[in-house]
Amino acid sequence: MDRRCAVVGVAESEFGTVPNKTAFQLQVDAATAALEDSGLQRDDIDGLFSCGGPMMYPLELGEYLGISPRYIDSTQVGGSTWELFVQHAVAALQVGQIEVALLVYGSTAKSDLKRGVRFGDMPPAGRGPGQFENVHGPTLISKYAMAAMRHMHEFGTTSEQLARVSVDTRYNASLNPLATYRDLITVEDVLDSRMIADPLHLLDCCIRSDGGGAVILTTEERARSCRKRPVWVLGTAGAQSHLSMSQWPDFTDLVARRSAAEALAKAGVGINDIDVFELYDSFTITVLLTLEALGLCGRGESGAFVSDGKLRVGGSLPTNTDGGGLSCNQPGMRGLFLLIEAARQLRGEAGERQVQPRPELALCNGTGGYLSSCGTVVLGVD
Template sequence: MTALESLRGKVAVAGVGHAGLGAAHGYTEMEILAQAACRAVADAGLSMRDIDGLATCSSSATMWSMPVAEYLGLRPRFIEATMLGGSSFVSHLLPAAMALESGQCDAVLVCYGSTQKTAAFGRSEGVKARSLLDPQPYEHPYRPLQPITSYALAAARHMHQYGTTREQLAEVAVAARKWAQRNPEAALRDPLSIADVLNARMVSDPLTTRDCCLVTDGAGAYVLVRADRARDLPQPPVYLLGSTTAVWNRQISSMEDLTVTAAAESGPRALGMAGVSVSDVDVAELYDAFTINTLLFLEDLGFCRKGEGGAFVAQGGIAPGGRLPVNTNGGGLSCVHPGMYGIFLVIEAVRQLRAQAGERQVPGAEIALVHGNGGTLSSQATAVFGGPATR
């Protein structure tokens, strides 16, 4: 057994919480982050005095972890502030697990908050600011509409190379909406058809507005503890079975193949650490910033062969009642997407494995795969979780 494999099931998510979903009028991102953090800590049956590890980051501040620690009144013995875009809060799992297992700390709070929808300094201003701080020299001179231009490029290539259709991409958005209709917390719950997606306003060919994630406010948090402690806390423990991160590129123009992401590396490594295969996965929470993401990740993670993602999702393949439940809260396309979505993937997986997802609950769910994406198909982080009976 490798050192990495020895971490399987050694830590568990003991609490989750969120706040300010949709529109958090009158609140700052720090305030809704604190609300989510307090709810996650309370859900774990702990208090802020018990938290001695912190993992957080933000696209709006380079030293975000320090004001968060100060605002929450924490003096962490372990701190993780790696910023990999939307995959960050999935990527934070492994360092946190290592810190817990080594005894460096006893309870790690992972948290994020953003008010990009209602803040005066919103999403468009943030995109402009990040383009100055994070220049992409091979693309910036052409003034692309980032990040959507990159994802549209990947979608166009997938369609050209494998015959993927616009209708198949639309299936992803429709499936997400059907899950959202079962989730009272989702931002969009009105009916959505294939025709609605195809006829929506074109943003970057071939993607319309309904192929693109929401722009919302929102904060999320979860608490990790060692497995032996988790069993004594109020909620059913959800064990971390596998966790890996892979980064192959920053700019999409530096990808060797626009249809293959680093999920092809992170996925098999995480599944190997967990000792399971994709056939064991009961529910998949995949970072769906755009409809093409879901197809790429289903392929790269091994749920289907390369080029077959369109056929996999067709005719409700990932919708309620389909072959694989995917993005059961409605995803970034219909539930919530406050700039970086990764933390909500973990929260939904935990709820499913606790059997606390209400009308959208996947019966008998025991294994959940979570996959986060950051940048423009740049950073990929995969985690495998198991319910109380899997350790």
């Protein structure tokens, strides 16, 4: 990359169960806190990157925020969208189209469910490719479960191995005072939790929460005068495969294989140089498939690979250090929170869950849809 770009501000809004705030309010709360973190001013923002609402959503959001950006992006490919936004924002920053990018997200997914204005497993209607799926009753979880089932069939992966991801992520959450679930769990707890869609148990699934987040990126020149140590964006890439499950050629091969290879190459580093990993964990199987796609272990080897607790803070491969979507927060499209936690780890701001020695390189990999899209971002500090 020619002109370097950096993450200079990160923040969450209040998260967990937040019945008294709207999704927009969570976004303005997070944006305000991220600006404060960066030292930049509201009027500096000239690029807006967000998704999660209906058609013309950026207009609704920009109007609510009272800002009038010159660069607008509302790509929407699920939870990986935020990693793709980094790719897009950096491209816009590098050529001088913008100076300061705001990535912002907010959702009241949990409270909406309680209020009965949203259903948990609402699929799209019977139009387009959905007409060939929804009449058969697949749930979102069952689509991920189909990948887990195939992985077990091809490679002998076990429910115990899947459960390890959840157990170790909960350990990390226990070190995070803001995490929604902090009590330690065991493999048996996961296996004893009720089956939602075979082979995925309740504790193989991410939690649902309300919450918002914001990330601010800017150019090297501006980053130098921001409040905190710049977190450099060293490499980014995206990839997509399918939307309909029948169109996914190989249920054990995630397109992170492409996006990660490309992002690492751009960063000029190898996967074994990375000190901390923030990997989308919609379900335990998502993490296993991601570890293989990143090349951290071979095809089919991820189950055995995670069995020694290496994903814990203090382990050899600290992953989802804030407790991830499995235990910390998950308002729906969680990719933004991967970036926030990676920046905190690289700055050395992660408190009890801080990876030691302080990491210099982090990799975030978002996964969206039904294991459909991936975005990889490699971050580093000087």
